Amino acid sequence: MRGLLVAFAGVLAVLGIHAKAAEPVRIGEINSYSAIPAFTVPYRNGWKLAQDEINAAGGVLGGRRIEVLSRDDGGKLAQSLAAAQELTGRDGVTLIVGSYLSHIGLGLSDFARRNKVVFLAALPMTDDLVWSKGNRYTFRLRASSYMQAAMLAERAAKLPATRWATIAPDYEFGRSVVANFETLLKARRPDVRFVAEQWPSLGTLDPGRIAAAINAARPDAIFNATFGSDLGRLLHDGQAVFRNRKVVGVLTGEPEVLDVLGDDAPEGWIVTGYPWYAIPSADHRKFVEAYLAAYEEDPRLASLVGYIMMKAVAEAIRVAGGTDPEKLIRAFESLSVASPVGIVSFRASDHQATMGAWVGTTAIRDGAGVMTDWSYGDGNAYLPPPDQTGLRKPQN
Structure with a gap:
């Protein structure tokens, strides 16, 4: 009987490990989709393309898929903060990405600081985001003002x-x-x-x-x-x-x-x-061809930023070995990621990426x-x- 119990416990442990491995890695994403769709919808297409590529290649952390919980803030700061609260509270995410408008990016950055979650700002250009109002939880991808x-x-x-x-x-x-x-x-x-x-x-x-x-x-x-x-x-x-x-x-x-x-x-x-129509590098042409095949429309700058953002997130999670905020911060501060425009790195000094x-x-x-x-x-x-x-x- 004792042997049976031990064997049963072992089976449960193995099943638990497999269940954990199959559990997706959830990321919160917030942007002004209904307010400025000309800019944010191409960005969403870009990160979805990268997400599909990452998951098709086996995901992260030994086979876990990346799942994105996306929210529309309607171009309103209060709505973005409510979405961030829901994502980090009810949904339990510890990594938020996105935003386009500078004032919303700054609001989400302050939320990240107060709640000790990592925030990767994709598109806001304000210098305050990483300089005068920068904090250890906030990083920015796009070339700044x-x-x-x-x-x-x-x-x-x-x-x-x-x-x-x-x-x-x-x-x-x-x-x-x-x-x-x-x-x-x-x-x-x-x-x-x-x-x-x-x-x-x-x-x-x-x-x-x-x-x-x-x-x-x-x-x-x-x-x-x-x-x-x-x-x-x-x-x-x-x-x-x-x-x-x-x-x-x-x-x-x-x-x-x-x-x-x-x-x-x-x-x-x-x-x-x-x-985009004239950049000759093979890596960029590969991105353009994949984007055209997926969406039957030309890529925009926001498409490229969204794509690189998701690739950077996956690489940071791999380096950190998970989504613990402190480990993610250390990963981002030394992160370099291959992209359609070459290697993009994040500076430890101010958390600004080197995307040009x-x-x-x-x-x-x-x-x-x-x-x-x-x-x-x-x-x-x-x-x-x-x-x-x-x-x-x-x-x-």
């Missing part, structure tokens, strides 16, 4: 223009990217002056009023950070403001922006973006906007050194 401004300032410094104006949405991203561009351009060109600034509220841009204010200041060049419908209105109804002036535009070369503009897309602007961006010039080809004369800026080359004044190491 500072990094993209640094790439554009490098090109802008070669222009003959000395009088600049800026147009940017009046929220954290717009304020941050303009401040960075001004500082970095002046460092390269002390003779430059910024003679006008326009701060339209997101979604309420008045092209006529902006054109009048900019023209009155007589700038030689313009730095533009508007996007979406605001940029569309500015190009359609206020395009005279750009005539005979050099223009530098952050994000304007992304397919999310150019595809919507169609033949209204600007020509000759210096921009950051994503020329493409800088080039806009043109019209076959009735659509494209990037030409582009080059890829490795993110590591456009980040300040960890010990630079004002850069804060993420704190508890």
Whole structure:
């Protein structure tokens, strides 16, 4: 009888081990799907493609599938925090990923700090996320406001223009990217002056009023950070403001922006973006082909970010041996992951990833906007050194 009990206990133990191995690894994901679908739906397609590849290859931790519990925050901070509370409370996840809007990214970062869960911000660009308001639980993948401004300032410094104006949405991203561009351009060109600034509220841009204010200041060049419908209105109804002036535009070369503009897309602007159709590397072509096969549509920049995000999550879980927050933090702080654009690493000093961006010039080809004369800026080359004044190491 004793032998039977021992044998039965052994069977139960083996069954328990197998049950644990079959249990999925759950990850919480939050983004503004209903608020800004043009940006967030391609991002979701990207992470789902990577998730499918990871699971098809055997998953993580000895055969466990990755399961993503995804939530739509509707572009509202309160809704994102409620979703995070549900995911970490009722659903028990210890790793949250996602977000696009900077203010939501900052809110989720603070939630991660207070609740001691790891947060990988995919798309928010605000520098505060990893610097002034950074914390040990928060990491960021996409090239930041500072990094993209640094790439554009490098090109802008070669222009003959000395009088600049800026147009940017009046929220954290717009304020941050303009401040960075001004500082970095002046460092390269002390003779430059910024003679006008326009701060339209997101979604309420008045092209006529902006054109009048900019023209009155007589700038030689313009730095533009508007996007979406605001940029569309500015190009359609206020395009005279750009005539005979050099223009530098952050994000304007992304397919999310150019595809919507169609033949209204600007020509000759210096921009950051994503020329997916022209990147020749084999790894990138493999990603593009898989994306086209899965969704029958062209990839966007957000598609690529979502894809790399999920690959980074899987690699961090593998290195950490699970989803314990402290082990995940140590894993992310030394993490390097292969991606369609090469190796992407996370800096231990500030938790910013080294994913870069493409800088080039806009043109019209076959009735659509494209990037030409582009080059890829490795993110590591456009980040300040960890010990630079004002850069804060993420704190508890």
